[in-house]
Each structure stands twice: as C-alpha cells, then as structure tokens.
Amino acid sequence: MLKKAAIMIALLLGVVATGQNAFAKEQxxxxxxxxxxxxxxxxxxxxxxxxxxxxxxxxxxxxxxxxxxxxxxxxxxxxxxxxxxxxxxxxxxxxxxxxxxxxxxxxxxxxxxxxxxxxxxxxxxxxxxxxxxxxxxxxxIGNTKIDPTIIQIVSIGTPLLVLAFVVMNFTKNRRKRIA
Amino acid sequence: MFSLIKKEIREHVLSRKGVWIFFAIAILFSGLTYSFISVKELSLLAQVEVNMTFMKALIGISILVSIILGSTMVSGEREQGTLESLLLTPLSKVKIILSKVIGILVFWLIISIVSIPYFYALTYGTNMLLTILAYLYLIGLPLVISFSLLSLAFSSWISSSKNATLLSIVLFLVTAIPMFLSTTMKKSGFAHLVDSLSPVSSSMLTLKDWLVNKLSAVTIITDSLPVLCFLVISIICLFYSSKKMDFLGGE
The missing domain is CATH 2.60.40.10 (Immunoglobulins)
Known part of the structure; x- marks a missing residue:
C-alpha cells in the first residue's frame, strides 16, 4: 500500500515538474x-x-x-x-x-x-x-510588364543589325582597297 | 580639325576593331537582357530593378571601353611615331586632344544607341524610358567622359600605352570598389570614404533616387555633384596634360 502511494506521489511530482517546464517555455x-x-x-x-x-x-x-x-x-x-x-x-x-x-x-x-x-x-x-x-x-506582388517576345526579338535582332553594319563596313573597305 | 576628327572616327569607330567591339557589346547586352526573362532569380526582379541592373552594366562597359580607347590614343601615336606629324600640323595641342575626345564621344554615342532597343524592351509597359534616357545622357555621359578625359591625360603624361591603360583601369576599379562591397562594409573605414567620394557610387545613388525613390530634383542634383566635380577635375587634368604632349624623348 505504502509502495503504491509512493509511486503515485512520484508520478504527481513528475506531472508538476513537467508542467513547470512547459510554463518556463511559455515565458x-x-x-x-x-x-x-x-x-x-x-x-x-x-x-x-x-x-x-x-x-x-x-x-x-x-x-x-x-x-x-x-x-x-x-x-x-x-x-x-x-x-x-x-x-x-x-x-x-x-x-x-x-x-x-x-x-x-x-x-x-x-x-x-x-x-x-x-x-x-x-x-x-x-x-x-x-x-x-x-x-x-x-x-x-510582381509588377513587371516585360514582354518576353519583345525581349527575344530585341536580343536576337540588335546583334544581327550590328553584324549587318560590320559586314557593310568590311565590304565598303574592301571596295575602297580594290579601287 | 574636322579632318582630324574624321581620322579619329575612321581609326577607332569605323575600324575593324571598333565595329567588332560594337558587335561584342550587342551580344553582351542580349545575353544580359535575355537572362532577365530566363534566369529565375532575375525574372523575379521588379522592372525598375531590371533597368537599374542593365544601366549599371551599360555604364560599367562604357567606362571600361572608353578608358582603354582613351589611354592608347596619345601614347599609341607616340609609340607608332605618328605623334610628330600630328604636332607639326598647325593645330594646337588642345585641338588635337579635343578631336580625340570627340572620337571617344562618338564611340560612346554608338554604344548608347545600341542600348536603346534593349531599354525599350526592358521598360515596356511603363513610362520609364524617357527617365532612363535622361539619366543616361545627363549622368552617364559626364561620368564616361570624365574617365575618358583622365585616361587621355594619362596617355599624354605616360609614354607607354600599357602603363596608361593599367593606371586608368586601376583608377576605375578603385572608384568602383563600393559596387562590389556589402552595405555593411560600405558603412565604415576606407570603403565608406571611397563610397562617399566615388563618382561611380554617386552616379548609382542618383540612379536609385531618381528611379526607385523618385526624390526631388534638388536631391538628385546633390547626389550627382561628385560626378560633376569629377568631370571638372578631369577637364583640368587633361588641359594640363595636353601641354605635356610632346615628341618622344621631349625633343
């Protein structure tokens, strides 16, 4: 009987101790x-x-x-x-x-x-x-109005235009040299 | 003087080297612009941030190209032995230097024209294009010209074009240091000093205050003061260095 009571008291004390820990975490x-x-x-x-x-x-x-x-x-x-x-x-x-x-x-x-x-x-x-x-x-919130199609056109078109200028320049220089 | 300007444009802008540089820059701009829609991190950026990033790249490339060009202009002539014939013309030294400055200016103007379609694409759907172009020609132009003038001054002072280029690049990197540093590092020590004095930093601050913060004209002018001071210093340096432009060995 005494043994049971001791176990019960120990369990209760454990609950109280756990409760204190939980309280410590809240504060x-x-x-x-x-x-x-x-x-x-x-x-x-x-x-x-x-x-x-x-x-x-x-x-x-x-x-x-x-x-x-x-x-x-x-x-x-x-x-x-x-x-x-x-x-x-x-x-x-x-x-x-x-x-x-x-x-x-x-x-x-x-x-x-x-x-x-x-x-x-x-x-x-x-x-x-x-x-x-x-x-x-x-x-x-995303607020970009960038149009991927325009980006693709410009990204491909501009270097091509510059390349056309490069080729034109070479052709012109070659013609001058031949002349 | 007009024929000298034409010679500079023919030699630097319309030469094989010049046009290939324009093509390389266009490829670089295309890669950067395309990455704004293809790279996830960059595609999440606000449109204003996208334009700021592109502007930073444009100004960085422009400065680098123009200082390389400027630093070889006088010393290159000296190394090739063509400076003598230039100095024997009735043109004054200041006019010779001025024609070289115009050559660089035309080179930069073509770069800026190449960048316009990209800015159009990146500002699409907004009313930022005019502000961007105003910034490019009001702040970007003086900044690029300042570095070009200083590199021309180095080119006149130093007989070796390699050394003049090296010195110009070092100067650019020192002024651009704050762009590579974190916000914390910029708040103290040497980085803070460079950040507060650097014309590159102040041009970036002007860009942010103009585009993002939309601050008043007074603040924007105050922000851009170091750029204007740098331009004045560069003009003075070039004026004095043009007097030092002489035959090889000083004869």
Missing amino acids: PNIEVKVISPDQVKDYPGKEATVKAQVINHTNQSIKDLVVYITMADMGKKWTVNLEDYSADKPEQIKELKAGETKEISLPIRFVYTSNYYLYVTATSAHSLEIYSSNGIPIEI
Missing part, C-alpha cells in the same frame, strides 16, 4: 515582438522599417544583444539573403536591464516577388539561446 527570458508593420502587401522596391520590442523578463541584465531581421521565402521554400534586401545589418543593444523593454528599428527594402514570413530574432553574445518574434506575412 522566455527574452521576448521579441514585432510592433509594426503587421503585414506588407506591396510591389518590389517597397521600403519599410520594421519596429520591434525586445523585453527582458529575467531579473538580471542581459548584455550585448544582437537583434536582426530574418525572412523565409514561403513561395520558393528558401531562406533569404538579406544583403539583397539591404537588411543584413543588425541592431545592437549593449545592455537590457532586468524587466526593461527596448524598441528597435530595422530598415528593409523588398526586392523580389514572392510570399515571405518576416520575423525578428534576438540573441546575446553570452548565451546560446535564440529568441524570435512571431512572423508577419509579406506579399511582394
């Missing part, structure tokens, strides 16, 4: 929130400033935080080279005191047509933990 040490924009639907070339809040939920100050934009291309199922979007420079927070909230602005210029999830990530130089915000949907 991370650092929280990152994207304040604005909540979504972007525009044409390529659109410039935006992503404003995000970084909150320290611990009772200790956190030093040397690096906060940066991350994007996933959901259309092509690729990651994004942020240098193309002029968004490869992170913001640095030298110190985030206990319970402190800091707001940062990260500029970005959307270049390629696709659907993306944009989120802001924060990490400290003194810890391996990475904290990311929720994603915001980005839709960059």
Whole structure:
C-alpha cells in the first residue's frame, strides 16, 4: 500500500515538474515582438522599417544583444539573403536591464516577388539561446510588364543589325582597297 | 580639325576593331537582357530593378571601353611615331586632344544607341524610358567622359600605352570598389570614404533616387555633384596634360 502511494506521489511530482517546464517555455527570458508593420502587401522596391520590442523578463541584465531581421521565402521554400534586401545589418543593444523593454528599428527594402514570413530574432553574445518574434506575412506582388517576345526579338535582332553594319563596313573597305 | 576628327572616327569607330567591339557589346547586352526573362532569380526582379541592373552594366562597359580607347590614343601615336606629324600640323595641342575626345564621344554615342532597343524592351509597359534616357545622357555621359578625359591625360603624361591603360583601369576599379562591397562594409573605414567620394557610387545613388525613390530634383542634383566635380577635375587634368604632349624623348 505504502509502495503504491509512493509511486503515485512520484508520478504527481513528475506531472508538476513537467508542467513547470512547459510554463518556463511559455515565458522566455527574452521576448521579441514585432510592433509594426503587421503585414506588407506591396510591389518590389517597397521600403519599410520594421519596429520591434525586445523585453527582458529575467531579473538580471542581459548584455550585448544582437537583434536582426530574418525572412523565409514561403513561395520558393528558401531562406533569404538579406544583403539583397539591404537588411543584413543588425541592431545592437549593449545592455537590457532586468524587466526593461527596448524598441528597435530595422530598415528593409523588398526586392523580389514572392510570399515571405518576416520575423525578428534576438540573441546575446553570452548565451546560446535564440529568441524570435512571431512572423508577419509579406506579399511582394510582381509588377513587371516585360514582354518576353519583345525581349527575344530585341536580343536576337540588335546583334544581327550590328553584324549587318560590320559586314557593310568590311565590304565598303574592301571596295575602297580594290579601287 | 574636322579632318582630324574624321581620322579619329575612321581609326577607332569605323575600324575593324571598333565595329567588332560594337558587335561584342550587342551580344553582351542580349545575353544580359535575355537572362532577365530566363534566369529565375532575375525574372523575379521588379522592372525598375531590371533597368537599374542593365544601366549599371551599360555604364560599367562604357567606362571600361572608353578608358582603354582613351589611354592608347596619345601614347599609341607616340609609340607608332605618328605623334610628330600630328604636332607639326598647325593645330594646337588642345585641338588635337579635343578631336580625340570627340572620337571617344562618338564611340560612346554608338554604344548608347545600341542600348536603346534593349531599354525599350526592358521598360515596356511603363513610362520609364524617357527617365532612363535622361539619366543616361545627363549622368552617364559626364561620368564616361570624365574617365575618358583622365585616361587621355594619362596617355599624354605616360609614354607607354600599357602603363596608361593599367593606371586608368586601376583608377576605375578603385572608384568602383563600393559596387562590389556589402552595405555593411560600405558603412565604415576606407570603403565608406571611397563610397562617399566615388563618382561611380554617386552616379548609382542618383540612379536609385531618381528611379526607385523618385526624390526631388534638388536631391538628385546633390547626389550627382561628385560626378560633376569629377568631370571638372578631369577637364583640368587633361588641359594640363595636353601641354605635356610632346615628341618622344621631349625633343
């Protein structure tokens, strides 16, 4: 009987311990929130400033935080080279005191047509933990009116025209030499 | 002077070398233009970005061709022993240099004319063509001419055309360094200094502010100031170097 009771108590304690772990995951040490924009639907070339809040939920100050934009291309199922979007420079927070909230602005210029999830990530130089915000949907609509047929005509026609000029020039020079 | 200009055009623009260069440039433009519809990454670019990329390529090629041409014009004459006969004509040194500048200008004008059908195709369906052409002739032309004038100045100063070409290319590469660097690298150190002073960088900034950001005329003029300053410096350099243009061995 006592043995059974001990097992039950151990199981209950286990549940409680697991529950605490789950709670710890819900309340991370650092929280990152994207304040604005909540979504972007525009044409390529659109410039935006992503404003995000970084909150320290611990009772200790956190030093040397690096906060940066991350994007996933959901259309092509690729990651994004942020240098193309002029968004490869992170913001640095030298110190985030206990319970402190800091707001940062990260500029970005959307270049390629696709659907993306944009989120802001924060990490400290003194810890391996990475904290990311929720994603915001980005839709960059294609606005190109380039006609592939015209491109093909020009790409083939122009060198041919120049070649005709080259041949004409040679013929003219040869005639001159013969004369 | 008119006959000297005709000689320059005949030797450089209508020569076998000249017309093959135009053909090679047309092939290059065709390849680049076709890649905008065939390469997936490039086909996703906005039309304005496509035109900016093409403009950068056009200006880069134009500068490279014109500096190679300019750097061999005077030193080449000196090496071939034809400079003496030129200097013995009643034309002043400035007029001789000016006819060579016009030769380069005609060469570049033909390159720009070759590029127009490509710009037409790339700006199709938009009203960008006029802006693109305005940029090409208002900003692109002074930039190309500046580099040509400097390469001509080097060609007059240095007796070897190889050295003059090398020096001109090095100057172009130094001013074009920021184009090959990331945005982060351009924000500090030597790269930042070159980026803020380089006429190539400022011409690219002007292009972006004109086409993409659609900023005011005042901002665009401010952006293009380094290009105009570079043009003035190049003219001064060429003016002084034209005085140094002399017979081989200074006799």
